[in-house]
Amino acid sequence: MRQNNENFSPLTRPEFDTLTGSLSRLLSTTNRPVIIPSEAILGIEAIAAGVSAPGRTILNIVTGPYGAIFGKWLARGGAEVVTISTSFDEVVIADEVAAAVDRYHPCALAFVQAEAVTGGSNPASSILQIARQSNIITIMDSVSAIGAEPVLMDKWGIDFVAIGAQKALSGPNGISAVGVSERGWTFLAANGKAPRDSILSLLDLNPHHRVAREQVPANIPILEARALIKTLERVEQEGLEAINQRHELASSAAIAGIEALGLEPWQRNKKWYSPLVTTVRIPQGSNLNIERPEGIVAPGDGELRDKLLRINHFGANANQESVEEATITLAKLAHRDPHDALLAERSVWENEDGE
Numbered sequence: 330m331r332q333n334n335e336n337f338s339p340l341t342r343p344e345f346d347t348l349t350g351s352l353s354r355l356l357s358t359t360n361r362p363v364i365i366p367s368e369a370i371l372g373i374e375a376i377a378a379g380v381s382a383p384g385r386t387i388l389n390i391v392t393g394p395y396g397a398i399f400g401k402w403l404a405r406g407g408a409e410v411v412t413i414s415t416s417f418d419e420v421v422i423a424d425e426v427a428a429a430v431d432r433y434h435p436c437a438l439a440f441v442q443a444e445a446v447t448g449g450s451n452p453a454s455s456i457l458q459i460a461r462q463s464n465i466i467t468i469m470d471s472v473s474a475i476g477a478e479p480v481l482m483d484k485w486g487i488d489f490v491a492i493g494a495q496k497a498l499s500g501p502n503g504i505s506a507v508g509v510s511e512r513g514w515t516f517l518a519a520n521g522k523a524p525r526d527s528i529l530s531l532l533d534l535n536p537h538h539r540v541a542r543e544q545v546p547a548n549i550p551i552l553e554a555r556a557l558i559k560t561l562e563r564v565e566q567e568g569l570e571a572i573n574q575r576h577e578l579a580s581s582a583a584i585a586g587i588e589a590l591g592l593e594p595w596q597r598n599k600k601w602y603s604p605l606v607t608t609v610r611i612p613q614g615s616n617l618n619i620e621r622p623e624g625i626v627a628p629g630d631g632e633l634r635d636k637l638l639r640i641n642h643f644g645a646n647a648n649q650e651s652v653e654e655a656t657i658t659l660a661k662l663a664h665r666d667p668h669d670a671l672l673a674e675r676s677v678w679e680n681e682d683g684e
């Protein structure tokens with residue numbers, strides 16, 4: 330049988346350059362990001378494995394489940410892990426980070442920029458400024474931030490940042506990227522414990538070495554790579570800022586809606602709501618909860634299951650129609666008429682249109 334194998338041909342050099350070039354623009358960096366041949370969590374584990382070593386003190390900021398897992402991976406590598414945690418309905422306060430830096434003198438600090446699971450976004454630029462002042466290596470999980478809020482690698486001085494396309498960018502989930510600064514590469518190379526000849530080895534994937542040898546890495550999944558190239562073309566057409574704004578607006582509308590329904594956001598501080606996901610507090614003793622997702626309304630993950638509902642207004646769902654449907658679902662669960670909530674939301678969308 331003859332088959333057209335066009336789509337399965339190896340990734341070409343121009344395709345590889347297109348991909349790394351658009352990932353650099355996405356992260357606002359002049360560095361070439363590492364392409365991770367799998368979902369984003371692999372890149373995150375690879376960062377932990379690469380930076381951790383006995384004798385290194387690393388500050389880990391835990392504001393949700395992903396930050397907690399990262400701390401375990403750091404500990405596995407032998408680093409002394411110092412932890413700041415919040416209850417998952419609050420993000421970290423920059424002053425607390427500054428105090429921990431003064432007290433423990435870590436060589437690196439790590440945090441999750443936005444936790445999709447809790448609906449909170451940490452004060453990234455303030456944390457990174459504190460780290461820069463003390464010359465500390467910075468590690469950020471920005472999987473749930475990229476596309477929903479700014480991730481400015483060079484300007485903010487981020488040394489390691491993991492991203493994926495499947496949240497705000499509505500792209501494929503089988504390929505992802507890690508941005509590494511020059512300082513980051515030096516930090517990895519100085520670690521005798523950093524993995525080599527391993528799926529967790531960022532050093533093995535260093536694209537600068539490949540570039541020198543004019544090679545396209547053979548481990549990049551070609552279907553996913555081509556899907557990601559298409560996704561990033563679409564992102565550049567719409568514009569990253571426009572995509573961020575669409576998420577901001579979806580978030581503001583969702584908040585206006587749930588407040589008009591007499592419900593409360595799960596996150597305590599308005600200033601730090603994630604533009605990606607809005608979380609709704611389940612009042613004690615209420616039966617607001619659901620067993621399985623209804624449209625973009627989903628139950629909380631893991632330990633948050635009975636505490637909150639998520640409104641996943643991200644990617645293609647960062648729009649008025651999806652948020653309105655979610656609001657109608659929540660109104661039904663809360664036994665309320667959605668009318669006023671929908672009006673409150675419409676004024677959010679209309680004010681934006683009028684600007």
Ligand SMILES: *Cc1c(COP(=O)(O)O)cnc(C)c1O
Pocket residue numbers: 368369370371373395441443444445446470471472473493495496502505
């Ligand atoms: C979704 C998410 C991940 C995991 O991404 P996968 O591509 O599913 O591995 C990691 N960190 C955060 C903060 C996320 O929201």
